[in-house]
Amino acid sequence: MIRWLVAIFSLFAIAAGAASAEPVDFVRDVRPILQKHCYECHAGDVRKSGLRFDIRSEAMKGGEIYGASIVAGKPEESPLWSFVADEEADLAMPPEGDRLTAADIGTLRRWIEEGAVWPDGVDTVKLEDPRDHWSFRQIESPPVPSVKQTAWPKNEIDHFILAKLEQLQLAPSAPATRTEWLRRVTFDLIGLPPTPQEVEAFHNDQADGAYERVVERLLASPRYGERWAQHWLDVVRYADTHGFEVNTERPNAWPYRDYVIEAINQDLPYDQFIRQQLAGDTMNANAATGFLVTASVLLPGQIGKDEPSKRLARQDSLDEIVTNIGTTFLGLTVHCARCHNHKFDPISQREYYQMQAFVSGVEYEDREIARPQGDMQADQLHRWTERAREVALELARHAPLADSTSPRAMINSYENVDRFAPVRTTQIRFHVKSTNSLEPCIDELEVFNADGQNVALAQLGGKVSASGERRSPKRHDLRFVNNGVYGNSSSWMSSEVGGGWVSVEFPQPEWIEFVAWGRDRQGKFTDRLAVDYVIEALGENGQWIRVADSTNRRPFDISKNSHTPIEVDSLSEEEQAEVRRLLEEKETLAKKLSRLEEKQLVFAGKFRRPDEIHVLSRGNPEMPKEQVSPGVPEVLGVTALAQDASEASRRIALADWIVSKSNPLTARVMVNRIWQGHFGMGLVETANDFGHNGVPPTHPELLDWLSAEFMQSGWSLKRMHRFIVLSAAYRQGGDYNADAAALDADDLLLWRFPPQRQMGEVIRDSILAINGNLNLEMGGPGFSLFDKRGGLTGYAPIETFGEEGLRRMIYSHRVRRERDAIFGAFDCPDYGQSTSRRRESTTSIQALNLFNSRFVLDQSGVLAERLRAEHPEPAAQINAVYGLVLLREPSPQELTEATAFVNEHGLQTLCRVLFNSNEFLFIR
Template identity: 60%
Template sequence: MPVTHPALRIAALTWLVPACLSAAPVDFVRDVRPILQKHCYECHGEKKQKSGLRLDIKSEALKGGDNHSPDIIPGKAKDSPLIHFIITDDEDELMPPKGKLSAPEIETLTTWIQEGAAWPEGVDLTQLEDRRNHWSFKPLQATAPKPKGEEIDTFIDAKLNEKGLHRSPPADRITWLRRVTFDLTGLPPTPDEVTAFESGIRNRDSGIYAAVVDRLLQSPRYGERWAQHWLDVVRYADTHGFEVNTERPNAWPYRDYVIRAFNDDTPYDRFIKEQIVGDLTQQDAATGFLVTASVLLPGQIGKDEPSKRLARQDSIDEIVVNIGQTFLGLSIGCARCHDHKFDPITAKDYYSMQAFVAGVQYGDRNLQTPEAIAAREEMKQVKFQIAELDKQLARFVPMAKSGVKRIMVSARENRDRFMPVKAKRVRFTIRDTNSLEPCIDELEVFTTAGDNIAHDAAVTASGEKVTTDRHELRFVNDGNYGNSRSWMSSEKGKGWVMLEFKEEHDIERVVWGRDRQGKYTDRLATSYVIETADISGTWQVVADSDDRQRFDTRDRTQPAFSTQGLHKNEVAEAKRLMAQKAPLDDKLQKIGAGQIVFAGTFRTPDDIHLLNRGDPEQPKEPVVPAVLSALGDLKLPKEAAEQDRRKALAEWIASPQNPLTTRVMVNRIWQGHFGTGLVETPSDFGRMGVKPTHPELLDWLATEFIRSGWSVKHMHRLIVLSDTYRRTSFLARSNELENSFDIDSESRFLWRFPTRRLEAETIRDSMLAVSGQLNVKMYGRGYNLFDKRGGLSGFEPVESFTGDGLRRMIYAHKVRREPEAIFGAFDCPDAGQSTAIRRASTTPIQALNLFNSRFTLDASEAFAARVKKEAGNDFTAQVTRAYQIALSRSPTTDELQDTVPTIRDHGLATLCRALFNSNEFLFIP
């Protein structure tokens, strides 16, 4: 009877082996390789490695595939996955899939493995490519050409000669001025700046170009412009992402840190270190870099342990991915499940990098800068003053059940006063809300002596809807106001929270609010009861919402404290105390703003293991912090402290000996000026990235970057003052230039300046600047582009803007994965993924948005008002001034003839709208 079951078949084959010992051993070259060549190399050879398995090279074959390594276990044929796959009766697993091997072939492979899988060295037909032998992993090779000061142009000219290309003519001076002003500040030059520049040219001021560049680099607008490039790469946003997309109200200090760093020309090596280990140098906000990516909140993670482990893995992975692509230009995250398919990054390398940041968590924390520490001390003093005034005001708060209809329930603050009672416990029970689950930012209980005793109480509740570092039960009595430090019930419309004191107290007042900062009015307890229990455990009701007016969304200006129901002789005194308290409340809010940052928070590092297929439920051997093996041998012991790990990582990345760090950054700077980097894939310097067009220039720039003290502004000066940067983007009619266009239509070798459309933020900012509306206020909490700052869906765009809404777009509250209504169509990133380079699309919706949106109509009206104010009522003067403001030039005779009748018949705002939609306004020349 034939043997059919796979397990029995293996047993039969291995049983036969001893009988064959007298025969010659199976020879790999003669017997085994022909079988592999015939049946396996097509899918597991040089060109293709399905399931990560390669069988034409010894080292790779013995290592095995992704899901079942090793596939060949010498001396153990029956345990080797390779044998299982060639004998199985499961059609989904059988290899090769086109048909089973013959019995002799199966016997040969089985015997070969059982005999020890002898595979002589040096017999492989192909050699495994050394993936470390790649241009980006090699040390910098910088040769400075002559003459000094013209190095960039010398490198560019050499490549043009090599390719048979010819330079385009120089651009006119105003074209250069618009180009460099947009590049360095993201705004057009003003008419006064154009006039001053032209005057310098007429006076033959040899330093006028350098003077313009220095002025632009000193402008606060420079940091705002170049911070946007950086925030694109690190995918900064003001919400967490995923389905709920909850707000991150304290993310913006990191955005402000980046703006300041560029304006201050913080040396790039220090910039790197501050973002990884800024808590060591009082730059806490900088560590916002570690947690810029999306993250699941506790309420979005399953309660089972495997779900928690997977979520933790995902959160650490985002940090490693961010570090790899931002600083090193490498896709390290591809090695999470298996060795990188293209770059010399093993799965062990990946998990060793994880170990550097295994103690990093996402969350809010207090800034530890001297300014923040001083501010918190000042906050204590202001809170003490407010508490003293509250004690005096308490006697004017109407008593509960007094028969006086008291002030309506308020989202900001509610004071429930009652006759003094002895209390060991206070329970606040919510019966109804104005929407969703009830939320309380702070529950305060005051004694007859005026002391708030809630801080020291033990807290319990009916349940809590947890959002880490935002909605947690511990926040209900932590002394911090606002939605970001509040308790939220787990039940819709109801719930209770109870404070229990260490001893019995005489209390007379409970103060509470939904959001003392006044940002949120939803989730407000509109029906509630307050009860107290003495030491015997007897409960009694001390206050009930039935004694209050209901919350009215149409009247949100009602103060939290009212003189309603007071005697005439009490009103004046109460108003005096309220007048003293109001500025203190405002001061408290201002001091508190910016003292908390959403950034890296740190704890004892997790134990990191190499994971099979990236699965947290399949841990293998433990790993210690170690850098990528292809780029160094730095390794830390398992006992290394959390901060020491990040410090070592930062110093390795920022080392002048790291060949990737400076190459990646100077390439990003180059891209910011020419639209495309010397390396076209700015976040992928690996083997799947594009090779540099000018490798010698890239290395010279990287070396010069280090020599300059890692100065980003120095690199700007070198680039924008080069002759290469001054070339025109427009083609004059000549055979030479037409030939250049045929050879290099995209101008990758820079025979002409590659024109490009302005980015979304620059278009919006420029429209505001030209119309005279731009609010140049810097820093702080972002303004709203939508009617809400987070949530599931249904973001209604704000259509008309005033005040802070007229600030630069970098200061907008950025909702992750929600494109801005008008300028989102202009390829504005949504922070879902890193955007290392913006691809410029052309779509009908862009023209429709820019021509018909309320934003454009408002800006056009404001622009027209500005022009009338500056040019008077003469139509020709108005047209001339409009062109000078928007396009930095006067109109031609033909343009005047066309536009004067237009504004006479349809109004000046029509011309202003047309200018906003012109290519000359929308493109960097």
């Protein structure tokens, strides 16, 4: 009370003393006070709480915490005056140093009472309009510049590049050699090295269009989608764990990765690519919505049970979605406006929460999708099925004959093989005498001839008949017994309890060697299994001849229904190794087929009624302010929906706005990412930030010309790739030019092709490809790089890989915050943050990993074995390894030194040395 009385009397005294004074002048009386006491924290680049007092418009607007700082005529409602007048206010100002005198406080009060007159033209600095920024301007295709060296350009790109060079009196570099260009473009487009055969074929193709033919071949390769999906997944923070401290496994994230690969391979127009990732559930592309939830998240059981903790976790999850949308599609740090207006770009806090409202019905959960998804998984199903048949045939040839005295495997529900001496017949009958329970059931009866062909198939003319009547036309019909489909849902079942027979008649006589059959080769059912049976062939005189039966099999033990088709120990050592390899492959294939045939889950957007979204003071969910409806930043256009708009309509509207040709960012951002993928750096260095805090483009006219072309050509990524890699700028050599470097040390103007180190994944894949043991199987769950697939800590790296682990590295199981033990040293991201461009560090760990790791040791040994098998002479082996790894012959000096080196240290060590060489690791 005393403090307030003193303050009131002081104010009355100040007011009385000033009653006859002349009006307060801003320049003479007010600005000196602000300069002395406020500018240190609230002027220029220092804007604490987003508040500045050196510019009229900003001072009147206020900061992040309160509204207007100055309310004309109302000192008590003006934070500028109230915070300096009250020494015990929560935000008493200035917080440190000399406080304002009573006279200064009185001057500020009088100035506000008199209307807070701040004349035009007196500000010491001029504030630029943040909306007048190059990236916010509409895309207009500029004219193609003319150049002096008219013979150099191969397309419009070259005119823009050369025009800049000529301005500085620079010239482009000489063209790369054919081998250099082929190596460069092959790595760029598919992430693998060309083979020596491809190099030779390109050198031999001297006809017009040779370069174009190479590019078309690479763009048509399935490897292209794998290569460019890696760039995309870096940006969107894709991983197979949830992140944060718990970092639990996200086992169903991979369908989104497969979707990206397939979409890129199909050259899905980029505008459709965006639409599907935001609203794929409305377009029969459910896996695409995995984009919305690629970032880290805390699951419900991993947060506090109190309501404030839940609200905070929900806010964090929504922020991750807005972050992904802003950085990936728009190249803007929209998320920086979560707690206050953006400090650099014209994005208000309100607009940030309007963006949240578009996705406020999205949850991070698994959802069911149809199987298979897309051409890639359909192709997988076909390839795996065919390979499973091939493996079964190979295994069957190791089974003992029906009359053999050697022990045979027990009958099991999964699969059984009965092999016998070849017999010529037109019909086979499988007669069941007893089962382990109920009526007998067979999912597929396969009869193989000497050529390994299943002649029982209906599509080859096999006709079936059986005892009794069919059980169910939808599941156990007779026609299912030879339709080529495994599993209980496509099987024949007898109507006779414990018995019955089924036969297959062929269109012409066949030499038959073995019969394969099973109760349920998906492994789900073990009942209704034939345990006593006879297999018969129809003789020429019309009599049935027994060719195999169950008597020389071990008795069926239902408690040990294990799959042991062959008694491996009874085979020779050579056969044992082969059979064990086949059995392992068969088990792997069975698991893969089972996954494809089951209902598939994908960790993608799951949608519900949208939350109410409020502006949050300081981003705090416990301090809500006004409710907002979906809307976009005003600087980029106008798209707004009602607060009661449906969930799906919100995401569709957001996608429509992002891909609108009036949106100046979407095309620019993607064209820049494509350019960066080829030249190592984009025309805009900060690929995720096209705002004021980003780096301006080196060639703004070229960026806009390409962006306009991108949209007009139907948003085709492949067309952009063709255009870039067939340009003269891309075809340049990479030789250093000291004079050019003196003017442009970073090669921003592209006076040569900038050398780039390969990504870690490309190095690993290339080593495997050169060895000839790269597994090119596409899609499906990732293979493990560590001994665990999620959890807090303690990830031990796997050092030796089977065939599954020799797939391309994009198919590895990605653990957040855990880089691959070997190739992670080559600047692989940790998947926690968006990686728009991988930096290229040089560390001793990289060299040590490439020389001493178990993986490189093993693969060097594989390559050495291949060389010795293909080339008996040491000189030929050395020539061959140079050709495989470096795509050239060794020089005479290299051959001499390498020969001495191999004699002393071995061929495997030379392979290690070449894998560690800069010539292998860099694109030039």
